[in-house]
Structure formats: C-alpha cells, structure tokens
Amino acid sequence: MRAVARLWSSSTLLRHLLVAAVALVVVLLVLGGVSDFRRFQLAEMAYLGIAAGGLTVLTGLNGQISLGHGALMAIGAYTAALLLPDRDASVPLLVVVLASVLATLVVGVLVGVAAARLHGPYLAGATLALAVAVPGIALTFKERLGGEQGLRVVLPDPSEPVLDAAYFLTGQELTNSGYVALLAWLTLIVTYVLLANLSRSRVGRRWRAVRDDEVAAELAGIDLGRARVSAFVVSAAAAGAAGAMLAFTVRLAAPSSFTLTLSLTLLAAVVLGGLGSLGGALVGAGLLTFLPQVITGLGRDAGLSDIRAAELAPLIYGVVMVLVVLVAPLGLAGALRGVLHRRRARRTPPDLVRDASPATDPAPDPELDPVPGPPRSGASSSTTKGTPA
Amino acid sequence: MKPNLRGPAPLAGLVGLVASSLLLAGCGAGDDREDDDGDGGGAADPGVTAESVTVGAHFPLTGVAAPGYNEIPTGAKAYFDFVNAAGGVHGRQIEYVVKDDGYNPTNTSKVTNELVLQDEIFAMVGGLGTPTHSAVVDFLNDEGVPDFFVSSGSLQWGDAVEDRPYTFGWQPDYEIEGKVIGQYVAENMPDAKVGLFLQDDDFGDDAEKGVRQFVDDQVVAAERYTSGNTDVGPQIAALQAAGADLVLSFNTPSYTALSQLVALKLGYTPQWYYSNVGSDPALVGSLLSEFSEGAVPGSESSLDGVLTSEYIPGVDAPDDPWVQLWQQVWDEHGEKGELTNYRIYGMSHAYAFVQALQEAGEDLTRDGLVEAMEEVGQDLDGPQLAPYRYSGDSHLGISGLRLVELQGGVGEPLTPVLTTDIGDVEITEDESGQADDAPPESGIPE
Numbered sequence: 001m002r003a004v005a006r007l008w009s010s011s012t013l014l015r016h017l018l019v020a021a022v023a024l025v026v027v028l029l030v031l032g033g034v035s036d037f038r039r040f041q042l043a044e045m046a047y048l049g050i051a052a053g054g055l056t057v058l059t060g061l062n063g064q065i066s067l068g069h070g071a072l073m074a075i076g077a078y079t080a081a082l083l084l085p086d087r088d089a090s091v092p093l094l095v096v097v098l099a100s101v102l103a104t105l106v107v108g109v110l111v112g113v114a115a116a117r118l119h120g121p122y123l124a125g126a127t128l129a130l131a132v133a134v135p136g137i138a139l140t141f142k143e144r145l146g147g148e149q150g151l152r153v154v155l156p157d158p159s160e161p162v163l164d165a166a167y168f169l170t171g172q173e174l175t176n177s178g179y180v181a182l183l184a185w186l187t188l189i190v191t192y193v194l195l196a197n198l199s200r201s202r203v204g205r206r207w208r209a210v211r212d213d214e215v216a217a218e219l220a221g222i223d224l225g226r227a228r229v230s231a232f233v234v235s236a237a238a239a240g241a242a243g244a245m246l247a248f249t250v251r252l253a254a255p256s257s258f259t260l261t262l263s264l265t266l267l268a269a270v271v272l273g274g275l276g277s278l279g280g281a282l283v284g285a286g287l288l289t290f291l292p293q294v295i296t297g298l299g300r301d302a303g304l305s306d307i308r309a310a311e312l313a314p315l316i317y318g319v320v321m322v323l324v325v326l327v328a329p330l331g332l333a334g335a336l337r338g339v340l341h342r343r344r345a346r347r348t349p350p351d352l353v354r355d356a357s358p359a360t361d362p363a364p365d366p367e368l369d370p371v372p373g374p375p376r377s378g379a380s381s382s383t384t385k386g387t388p389a
Numbered sequence: 390m391k392p393n394l395r396g397p398a399p400l401a402g403l404v405g406l407v408a409s410s411l412l413l414a415g416c417g418a419g420d421d422r423e424d425d426d427g428d429g430g431g432a433a434d435p436g437v438t439a440e441s442v443t444v445g446a447h448f449p450l451t452g453v454a455a456p457g458y459n460e461i462p463t464g465a466k467a468y469f470d471f472v473n474a475a476g477g478v479h480g481r482q483i484e485y486v487v488k489d490d491g492y493n494p495t496n497t498s499k500v501t502n503e504l505v506l507q508d509e510i511f512a513m514v515g516g517l518g519t520p521t522h523s524a525v526v527d528f529l530n531d532e533g534v535p536d537f538f539v540s541s542g543s544l545q546w547g548d549a550v551e552d553r554p555y556t557f558g559w560q561p562d563y564e565i566e567g568k569v570i571g572q573y574v575a576e577n578m579p580d581a582k583v584g585l586f587l588q589d590d591d592f593g594d595d596a597e598k599g600v601r602q603f604v605d606d607q608v609v610a611a612e613r614y615t616s617g618n619t620d621v622g623p624q625i626a627a628l629q630a631a632g633a634d635l636v637l638s639f640n641t642p643s644y645t646a647l648s649q650l651v652a653l654k655l656g657y658t659p660q661w662y663y664s665n666v667g668s669d670p671a672l673v674g675s676l677l678s679e680f681s682e683g684a685v686p687g688s689e690s691s692l693d694g695v696l697t698s699e700y701i702p703g704v705d706a707p708d709d710p711w712v713q714l715w716q717q718v719w720d721e722h723g724e725k726g727e728l729t730n731y732r733i734y735g736m737s738h739a740y741a742f743v744q745a746l747q748e749a750g751e752d753l754t755r756d757g758l759v760e761a762m763e764e765v766g767q768d769l770d771g772p773q774l775a776p777y778r779y780s781g782d783s784h785l786g787i788s789g790l791r792l793v794e795l796q797g798g799v800g801e802p803l804t805p806v807l808t809t810d811i812g813d814v815e816i817t818e819d820e821s822g823q824a825d826d827a828p829p830e831s832g833i834p835e
Contacts, residue, residue, distance in 0.1 A: 037507040040502040041499075139589070147615075148589060148615060149519065149591065150520065150524075154527075177502075177506070250494065250495050252523070256492070256617070293503065296488075296489070310488075
C-alpha cells in the first residue's frame with residue numbers, strides 16, 4: 001500500500017493516467033445512462049471544455065489573454081468539414097481530428113509569434129482581430145467554404161468493431177448522439193491528460209515563471225518569446241480539436257457559429273470555473289451548456305411567453321457571472337478548493353496547520369491544477385518599475 | 390515530501406466499484422447486438438396521443454434577426470389556440486413549442502436536438518431561416534421528422550424530394566419570384582438598366598437565377614452583401630456608378646432600410662423593387678427612423694413608389710375576409726401588440742398545417758402526414774393567392790404571386806396573380822381563383 005502511495009505521489013504521469021481511466025469509465029457509464037438529447041448536450045459541454053481547457057492553460061498559466069479562440073475553433077471545424085463533405089468521404093476520424101489540430105497549430109504558430117511581442121490589452125486586441133477576420137474568410141472564399149450557409153459535415157457511421165465494442169460495454173446500440181458524445185469526451189480526456197502533464201512539466205514551470213515575473217524568468221535563462229509562443233500554440237491546438245468536435249456535433253461549419261461571442265463565451269467559461277484550473281474549465285463549460293436551457297425551461301414553466309423566456313437566459317447568465325466574480329473571485333472550482341482546504345486545515349492537528357498553506361490563500365491544487373489562485377496583477381507593473389530606463 | 394495516504398484508497402474503491410458495475414452491464418449485454426434491435430413496431434410516433442399532438446419550431450426570438458421574425462410564432466400560436474378552443478383537430482389539441490436559436494446555426498442544431506429528442510415533437514412547423522435550417526434539415530430527415538413549411542424561400546426545401554422526403558417549403562421560392570419580376574421588367578421596362586442587390590446566399594443566388602432568365606442583357610451590375618455586415622455603401626455606390634436606373638433587391642428588411650439610407654446619402658434615386666421578404670412597410674419604416682436616429686422620419690409611406698410582390702393578403706387589406714379572420718383570431722387569442730404581416734404569415738402557415746393534420750386522418754403518423762400533403766396539397770384552399778405545388782416530385786410551396794406598387798403602406802396591384810415553377814416553366818395567369826376565396830365560416834379549414 002505504501003509503495004503504491006509513493007508511486008502515486010511521485011509519478012505525475014501515472015496519476016494523470018489513472019484519473020483519466022476513471023474519468024473514461026465514468027463517461028461511459030454516464031453516456032450509457034442518459035437520453036439522446038443529454039448526450040448531445042454532453043458533447044457540447046465536451047467541446048466547450050476542450051477549448052476552455054486550452055484557454056485556461058494560456059491565460060492561467062502563461063498570463064496571456066486571447067479573444068480569438070473562437071476563430072481558432074473555426075479553423076478546426078472547417079478543416080473537419082472539408083475532409084467530411086459527404087457520406088462517401090472515407091477519411092478516418094482520427095486523421096480528421098489530427099488534421100484539424102495540425103491546421104490550427106500552424107495558425108497558432110503564426111499568431112503566437114506575433115503575440116509573443118504583445119502584452120495584455122495589445123494581445124487581446126490582436127486576437128480580437130483574429131476573431132473578427134476569420135469568419136470573413138469563409139465569406140470571401142464562398143465557392144470553397146460555403147459562404148454564409150457554411151459547409152455540411154457528414155459524420156461517417158461508426159465501424160462494425162466500434163459498434164460491437166460499444167454494445168458489449170454499455171449493453172445498448174450506439175446511437176448517433178452517443179457516438180458523437182463518446183468521440184468528444186475521449187478527445188477531452190486525451191487533451192486534458194496532455195495539458196495537465198505539460199503544465200506539471202518543465203515547460204509548464206517556464207510558463208508560470210514568465211507569467212509571475214518576466215525579469216526573474218529572463219534572468220533564470222528562460223526565453224520569454226519561446227515560452228509565450230509555445231503556450232499559445234498548445235492552447236491553439238486544443239481549440240482546433242474542440243472545433244472538430246463542434247463540427248461533428250453541430251453537423252455544420254458556418255461563420256455565424258464562430259463569432260466573437262464564442263470567444264467571449266470561452267473566456268467566460270474559464271472565469272466562471274476558475275482561472276488556470278482544468279477542472280474549473282470543465283465546470284465552466286458545463287454551466288454554459290446547461291444553464292441557458294434550464295433557465296429558459298423554468299421561465300416557460302413560470303408562464304412567460306416564449307420570447308420573454310428566451311430573453312431570460314442571457315439575463316440570468318449575466319447575473320451568475322457577476323455573482324461569481326463578486327462572491328467567488330477564484331471561480332467555482334477555486335471556491336470549492338478553498339472550502340476543501342479550510343475543512344482539511346480544521347481536521348489536521350494544529351502543529352501541521354503551520355506547514356499547510358493558510359486556508360484563505362488558495363494553495364496549489366494537489367491534483368491536476370498546479371496554479372496559484374489569483375492572477376497577479378501587480379507583478380508586471382512592479383517589474384516595469386524595476387526595469388532600468 | 391509526505392505521501393498523501395488518504396488519496397489513493399477511496400479512488401481505488403471507486404475504480405473497483407465502477408469497473409464491477411461496468412462488467413455487470415457488459416455481461417447482461419452479451420455481444421449479439423443484431424438480435425434485439427427494432428422497437429416492436431406498431432408503436433405510435435413520438436408527439437402524438439389521443440388528446441394532443443406536439444409540434445415545434447426554431448425562430449430567432451432574440452438577437453439581430455429578431456425584429457419582425459419573432460412575431461411569426463406568436464401569430465402561429467394564436468391560430469393554434471384558436472383551433473384548440475374549437476376542439477382541436479380530430480380531437481387532438483395542438484401543442485406548439487418554440488425555441489430561440491438567435492439566427493445562429495449552432496444554436497439551431499442545439500434547439501432542434503432538444504425539440505426532437507427531449508420534447509419529442511411530432512413535426513417541425515415553420516422553422517425559420519436559410520442558413521439556420523440548413524444546419525438541421527438532414528438531421529430531421531434522418532430521424533423521419535416531418536419538416537413542414539420552412540420559413541424561407543430557398544429551393545432546397547422542396548426541389549430534391551428524394552434527398553429530403555420529409556421537408557416541405559411553403560412560401561413561393563426565390564427563383565419564381567425572380568422570374569416573375571424579371572418577365573415584368575422585360576415586358577414593361579425594356580430600356581431599364583437593371584442593377585441587382587443580392588444577399589450573398591441561396592436567397593440572392595436563387596433570385597438571380599430567376600431574374601436573369603428574362604433580363605440577362607439588361608443587367609448592368611450585380612452587387613452582393615453579406616448578412617451581418619451593415620456597411621452597404623460600396624454596393625450601392627457601385628450600382629450608381631454602373632448607371633442602374635432600376636434596382637431589383639433581394640434582401641432582408643434591415644437591408645432595405647440600410648440601402649434606402651445609403652441611396653439617400655448618395656443622392657441616388659433609381660426605381661426600386663424589393664422582394665417580398667424585405668418590403669414590409671411598417672417594419673422598414675421603423676427601422677429607417679431607428680438606423681438614421683430619427684433623421685429620416687420612418688413611416689409606412691417611406692417605401693412609396695417601391696415595387697414588391699404579394700402571395701398572401703396582409704394588413705394593408707383590412708377588408709379582405711382572410712385578414713378579417715386573422716384580426717378576429719388575434720383579438721381572441723393573441724398576445725399584446727397589434728396584428729402585423731409577420732403574425733399573419735405565422736397564422737397562414739399554421740392554417741396550412743391544420744389542413745395537413747386534417748387530411749392525415751385520425752390515425753396520425755409522420756409518414757401519413759407526408760403522404761397526405763403529397764396527395765391533396767395542390768387542391769387545398771387557403772389565404773395563399775395561388776395553389777401549392779406539393780406532389781410526390783416536388784415539395785415546393787405556393788406557386789405564384791402578384792406584383793404590387795406600395796403607396797402609403799398599401800400594395801396597389803400591378804399584375805394579376807402569376808404562377809410558375811422553377812426552371813424554364815412558363816409564367817401564366819392563375820386560374821384557380823384562390824385569390825378571391827374566403828375562409829370557411831368557422832375560420833377552421835373544413
């Protein structure tokens with residue numbers, strides 16, 4: 001037992017893989033037990049979660065803000081759509097997803113190189129331009145990219161072995177929605193394992209060092225530009241995978257799906273869930289997926305007209321956002337972590353409390369998320385002051 | 390570093406628990422999955438009981454496309470309530486579920502999943518928008534959900550029945566509207582230099598196809614705008630520069646207002662034709678004053694002298710027996726607000742859907758509904774000025790329209806009702822007499 005425990009705490013990879021395996025089992029059980037509609041919703045949660053996960057690594061770990069992740073998702077989605085135009089398309093799905101990631105990766109390198117020279121609001125501005133410009137590409141190349149109406153995506157039927165395996169595992173036919181949801185969650189798990197490992201590795205430490213104090217990082221021999229570019233590229237790749245999953249789920253890649261609103265939605269998911277935590281990104285994605293539908297349903301049950309009920313969702317969503325920022329500035333995951341720490345501190349003998357991090361200060365998460373809580377707004381300004389003119 | 394002893398144990402327990410339950414599930418399943426599929430047969434289709442039939446629709450209830458369009462479902466709902474109050478169809482109450490897609494195809498996909506899989510609608514009725522509905526048309530057909538009376542004039546709702554057997558269009562498609570105005574121009578304004586102002590999707594493309602059949606050599610410029618981009622200055626300036634003195638515009642109401650404002654600024658005064666979609670005088674008037682921040686006083690007379698088309702009677706004809714019925718329905722069952730052309734549009738296709746339900750008979754099935762519409766669709770009377778084209782080969786809707794000139798928000802007829810079909814089918818005067826009929830006494834199709 002002790003040996004297992006030692007291995008558990010010493011091998012990050014093993015720990016992440018085990019968590020992933022458990023997650024996979026949970027996903028299979030959940031998908032097997034819910035309705036087709038819920039499966040579509042879960043697929044939506046998964047693609048938002050993948051993109052938000054990438055964004056939270058960029059923003060939480062490296063301190064860069066991107067308003068262009070919706071546009072990066074568009075690149076992934078259009079790549080998938082171009083490879084899956086009709087039922088006869090025989091490109092294996094794994095290849096489709098990898099191609100989507102690769103295409104987004106290339107764009108991520110280009111944008112990342114430009115972005116590495118920019119900070120804060122300037123970077124936000126540059127990626128904002130991306131969000132505005134990318135949907136325009138589809139309109140300009142109307143013949144190839146379908147213009148306003150976009151490109152249909154035809155998901156090939158799952159192969160016999162996949163069907164048999166799914167039937168054996170869950171005891172029911174694999175429906176279309178089940179298939180899509182399964183693909184999306186598998187992708188999410190793979191992405192999260194990669195992101196979690198990366199953020200615990202030397203690369204992740206560099207990203208954090210650059211975020212916390214540029215000058216110190218540079219003195220320690222870290223190439224600031226390279227660290228920023230690599231963070232952007234990794235995060236872009238996640239957005240590409242998310243875009244492919246969106247295309248599978250929605251069965252369409254159209255410019256109006258990738259407006260600035262999507263980019264802001266992703267940022268909202270990250271903030272709602274808790275900046276810098278993968279778990280938080282997933283919680284945020286879940287909220288964004290389920291909240292509007294639940295609220296609209298409640299509104300209708302309360303006797304509101306369809307139009308009023310539809311208008312209620314953005315309102316409540318805004319209120320929730322404000323409440324989270326006011327009451328739980330570290331996001332929902334951050335707040336939960338704070339509560340857990342406080343409880344643990346209370347149960348631990350007093351002499352150990354001194355060792356543990358103070359309950360009020362959000363300590364690094366012991367599992368997936370090694371990020372200190374609040375973004376340190378003071379850090380960059382103080383370094384600027386300290387820099388010789 | 391202290392190993393965290395409490396960590397792995399509960400986790401291992403969970404793994405064990407989950408794994409064993411998974412195994413149990415697996416054992417139960419076995420691997421002969423071919424054996425027990427099929428759902429028994431004979432079961433009723435979703436959304437139908439002896440007492441009710443549930444139908445749904447997606448509309449932009451919020452967002453940029455909402456003005457005007459979000460009134461359509463309120464009209465349809467008022468008419469369904471009117472029918473329900475009179476006992477429903479074959480004893481079934483019609484339950485009408487509307488979801489907001491904000492005119493965003495991703496959302497359309499989401500809410501259609503919700504309607505079909507969660508709310509279990511029997512049919513989709515009147516889902517609005519070309520780009521939005523394209524996102525779900527294949528899904529609806531794969532699931533075998535009747536997809537009736539799409540609120541859009543794109544050809545794709547009816548020209549390929551084999552590909553989409555469950556989808557039916559309703560309003561005249563954009564190609565026949567283009568043909569009718571094209572022929573009118575060729576006959577009555579043979580010297581006009583024609584400019585085209587087109588929405589850059591099926592709407593503009595289909596219309597252009599129709600128009601060019603007749604006036605190809607008269608066209609001096611064809612300008613396109615992208616829905617969502619509010620700067621149409623370059624397009625209007627290009628039409629002016631090309632010397633177009635007659636502009637045929639196929640655009641949505643916001644772009645009618647925008648193009649009018651830009652033309653005013655440029656001092657450009659051609660004869661305008663706005664397609665039916667973009668020519669609602671009341672809405673365009675209010676948009677004009679809104680966009681110009683009051684500088685241009687918007688009223689129903691803002692479009693005086695503009696040519697457009699009609700295929701159902703609207704609020705400008707308060708003496709029409711159909712409009713009187715709609716007014717009665719709206720007074721009895723409507724929400725707040727006045728009867729508008731959009732609400733009349735909603736009521737009109739709701740009326741057609743009630744006809745379809747009646748024709749499908751007491752044993753209501755999805756396939757039965759489709760068959761009934763293919764069989765008797767062409768003979769159905771209703772507010773439409775020309776007959777439907779429904780058959781086993783075509784699911785395109787109303788076959789014709791008449792051209793009118795707007796004066797004080799009222800359309801003065803320029804032509805009789807002209808009917809035609811897509812392709813090179815001739816344009817002929819309608820002889821069905823539908824334009825002069827009146828609704829049944831009860832207001833419910835018989």
